[in-house]
Amino acid sequence: MLVVMEKNATSEQVEAVIHAIENCGFTARPIPGGDRVSIGVLNNDGPVDAGLFISLPGVKDAVAVTKPYKLVSREVQPENTVVTVGEVSIGGGVPVLMAGPCAIENESQALTIARHVRAAGAQFFRGGAFKPRTSPYSFQGLGEEGLKIMARVRAETGMPIVTEVMNETTFDLVEAYADIIQIGTRNMQNFTLLRRAGQSAKPILLKRGMSATLDEWFMAAEYILEGGNINVILCERGVRTFVRHSRNTLDLSAIPVVQRESHLPIIVDPSHAAGRREQVAPLARGAIATGADGLMVEVHHTPEKALSDGAQSLLPDQFAHLCRQVRALHEVLATV
Amino acid sequence: MLVVMEKNATSEQVEAVIHAIENCGFTARPIPGGDRVSIGVLNNDGPVDAGLFISLPGVKDAVAVTKPYKLVSREVQPENTVVTVGEVSIGGGVPVLMAGPCAIENESQALTIARHVRAAGAQFFRGGAFKPRTSPYSFQGLGEEGLKIMARVRAETGMPIVTEVMNETTFDLVEAYADIIQIGTRNMQNFTLLRRAGQSAKPILLKRGMSATLDEWFMAAEYILEGGNINVILCERGVRTFVRHSRNTLDLSAIPVVQRESHLPIIVDPSHAAGRREQVAPLARGAIATGADGLMVEVHHTPEKALSDGAQSLLPDQFAHLCRQVRALHEVLATV
Amino acid sequence: MLVVMEKNATSEQVEAVIHAIENCGFTARPIPGGDRVSIGVLNNDGPVDAGLFISLPGVKDAVAVTKPYKLVSREVQPENTVVTVGEVSIGGGVPVLMAGPCAIENESQALTIARHVRAAGAQFFRGGAFKPRTSPYSFQGLGEEGLKIMARVRAETGMPIVTEVMNETTFDLVEAYADIIQIGTRNMQNFTLLRRAGQSAKPILLKRGMSATLDEWFMAAEYILEGGNINVILCERGVRTFVRHSRNTLDLSAIPVVQRESHLPIIVDPSHAAGRREQVAPLARGAIATGADGLMVEVHHTPEKALSDGAQSLLPDQFAHLCRQVRALHEVLATV
């Protein structure tokens, strides 16, 4: 942190700031400038609260210089984290494909879709058993019955499953069934859930919050790593902006920045970003070409009858075409 | 919902949409226009998913016409909800003042601040025992010990207490101590917590999510009302925008819109919106003059030593001055 | 500017950055920290481009420390700028009221409204002769004829007039008629227009851009001051955010921040922020209580027939009530 003094700050004011910094146990390093003095705050362990200094007399601003995260930082771990589930690696250089319906509706629906997406090349089956819904009147998912159906789909197709956990009460249950546990957008800063995820032996897929900065997202992942679970996969799914032509604005610039700042893999969910089928495949291709480590895509064979998110689900044929494009993009970018 | 057809949609496409609407159990009412046909969707109970129709051939758009909330709507309950705690009414025409530190640090700190804010005119003491923090390395609150301190403050000063609940595991505990239970910004769409709050006999103070639309906020409140708890107080606390000169952008236009659309009271938290002390009193005055039913303000007698949010805490004298201004503004607006 | 090196930056990399800074004619001051080195850039005259350093090897970030504006800064001029037009002062402690229709439609309309707003207490008559419209098919204003009508209104009522200039071609014409020249939101960074305004002897009312930061707004004002025209009035009118219940999100926190950072007066336009009549008076009261130096409000006696912005225009009686409230708020805040 750098504490910037006003141009006309007195030397007594500068001294008082130095004293305040040292009182917190940090080291103060004054930096006389042309116009004004700034004072560096050094030897802090963890983030420094700007509020400790910003309201002292003569202080103009307090500017954060270093990042608050540690364990997720590439400065701490230079090599990529590769999350392995069965025979599939996430973050290992080949894009991974997770696909399935928004919500598990019944066994026939789940199996039908799973067979389609496996045939198209998906490595993971995704589906929701516990569904966070904006309206209390909307379908809330099948709950444990949905998890059991997913387990049967796994037994039948061999695909590991990704499903969302909504709260700590059902965490053990979801953990018992899932191969990868998803923490959703609305729970990215549910710190109780993050702490519980930190104690899990299963990989965690952590979706970015609707209006989360990368620092906030990294800090949410830090909760999980700090708890001892190093298998975290980040998932960009669009952020809320003034834009209305897509449900959310997919922020593909997060991919190169995450890959520079952190060692964790990052995949992209184009379905929730788009909210409309015709944008999904273009954005999915864009994500892969930008460098994403994988995709999570909603697929439904009868989207007009889906109990949720039908509008953004690809049809099986569309998904199969997308898979061919993803493989071709990956191959060409690996060689050019 | 209105399904808008493309200009060149065929009559077969129009028929197919009508059929799809009727298959959902709704009534379809075609509206021939100058250029194109639109089809109204009627007799739906609850929100209609645009996705059911938007991807059918010949459909250009599907536009929501009515609002998805019911119990929170002023159309359902025309008269204001007034939440009463002891002798204080929230939403009854006189602005209510809730004040205290961000976090309870120890009994002496809590009591000192409580006495200051009571003397200044606050009716509620606010303080955090369980603190949602962006960083796992930051102070997380005193937990149950914080609740006990707040109970002693209440016994000593007579002020009812407002404190945040972070998860369902500690809900019973917080409920046992609090007079008003706060659900924080990051939990506005923690639906498990909202369902539990719906079963509580205590009033719920529901903060707006960082990037929540009013419809989403109303739907979060709808979860609580639907569960049977009608004592919900909304709290605007700023939303995330591109603006960086305040921590969040306080959206005071929410006040007249909430008051038009809903019967629930709405208060304002200028402290978290501002993030900096010097903006707090101006925004607090602005909120009252705009018509807020009250304020929740952070106050600390030694903010430079506060364990969290020191930068945005008012000093006791500043808070006392603000209270005098709030009373004066209320009186003058009641008469002019 | 502070150039922050990576933890593992080599001393050769640090030297190269120092060299690059000195090559630009600035002074480099290395600041060894606990973990990493940072290098202060001193003696720069004007903003430093982070791009000059950020891509050098071993550099993690380049953080702006000081502000790019000079003439608008309170550090350069500590006392408030008070803009005087005839007998009215803007920024002198008493809130000023500017009111009138969005667009001048004809003399009878303009005079009718002007008499209403003067009777209610407005000091300035506002009206548009050249109208920037999103659609080429919308009413574009009466042009010079509108200016002539405003001049007759001024002659008749004694009210000085505020009107918008859209381009440099018509600047001389608008300047000849207006008492205060408005530069609109969409032109806040029309630098040609700003340079021309810098050469005018008339005060400039500079509206904030739809998504302008305060620094960008100050820099736009800096163009005008740098040209020699020191009579600039800032006007907050809402910014674009994800929020849809008002046309724009009024950012009242800009008021205390502008008043801290700059000596220029700041007024508020609640009409364009709201976009709907019922929000205008609440937001206008909020702006005054927050500390605005005045208001600019749209008023129309037959808004259902207005050629533009009818939905957000107050009726004369509503405006008169608002004026009484504004005066009462100002008086009470001046004494409490």
Add this chain to the structure above:
Amino acid sequence: MLVVMEKNATSEQVEAVIHAIENCGFTARPIPGGDRVSIGVLNNDGPVDAGLFISLPGVKDAVAVTKPYKLVSREVQPENTVVTVGEVSIGGGVPVLMAGPCAIENESQALTIARHVRAAGAQFFRGGAFKPRTSPYSFQGLGEEGLKIMARVRAETGMPIVTEVMNETTFDLVEAYADIIQIGTRNMQNFTLLRRAGQSAKPILLKRGMSATLDEWFMAAEYILEGGNINVILCERGVRTFVRHSRNTLDLSAIPVVQRESHLPIIVDPSHAAGRREQVAPLARGAIATGADGLMVEVHHTPEKALSDGAQSLLPDQFAHLCRQVRALHEVLATV
């Protein structure tokens, strides 16, 4: 437009709305629903102002149903517009590459960069002679001398040139030199400039405004088409959001939506979106894979000495690599 009545609206209120609609010369079509009446507004030519109805008694809302643009709409012209400059087609199925420095600094710099980008495969040379700069103290471009240098570059290399026009005063001058005239982000709603562009025989590259919706962007293009110039190329360059890790947030979902709604070609500028070199190539690849009709990229051979935007300029080798990737992506997507 659909005017939605409140549930308890009286039949007199409904009649009054119908009357108001018909008074405007439109047709009113009442649609009785389950709970409430809505009234369709038909036979309007151009956008209808919601304000005309929204404040009438008993009206709850007024919802736009159709789009305000005409000439840019694919409903009006189903086939793609292909803009041809010399032998190069934009929008014809093969992505076009425009590259060069942010600002023309001198002939040697311009020629050096032009040769590099031509060798790499760029078809257009871009460079700024008139530069819109946030600060009045920053380099403002060489003006006409810059245009002359670009003309010599064209003569030397055979590349047509793209350059920005900042105002109507210099439009004739820029038009005389440029092969494609760029209207920048800050001028997207400079309606005077748009009208002038509508009279030009040269193609216009219209950048999206910093916070423009697609409708606003389309309406800006509509000004140009309405004036008679049908050769408009849209350019997505990132929008302003809360995100800070890139300068702006590149909105790639605009590509499929523009291609669905309009016949105009759309290219992408990843340099201004990113603001940092290391994000440019990933975003550029993402844009091509999403389906953009081309790219505009900043390139500089000595970016650490660039007079503007050095941080986001690719080095010639990086650009050459990107060109190979773009060609490979295009080929593979054309065949899979």
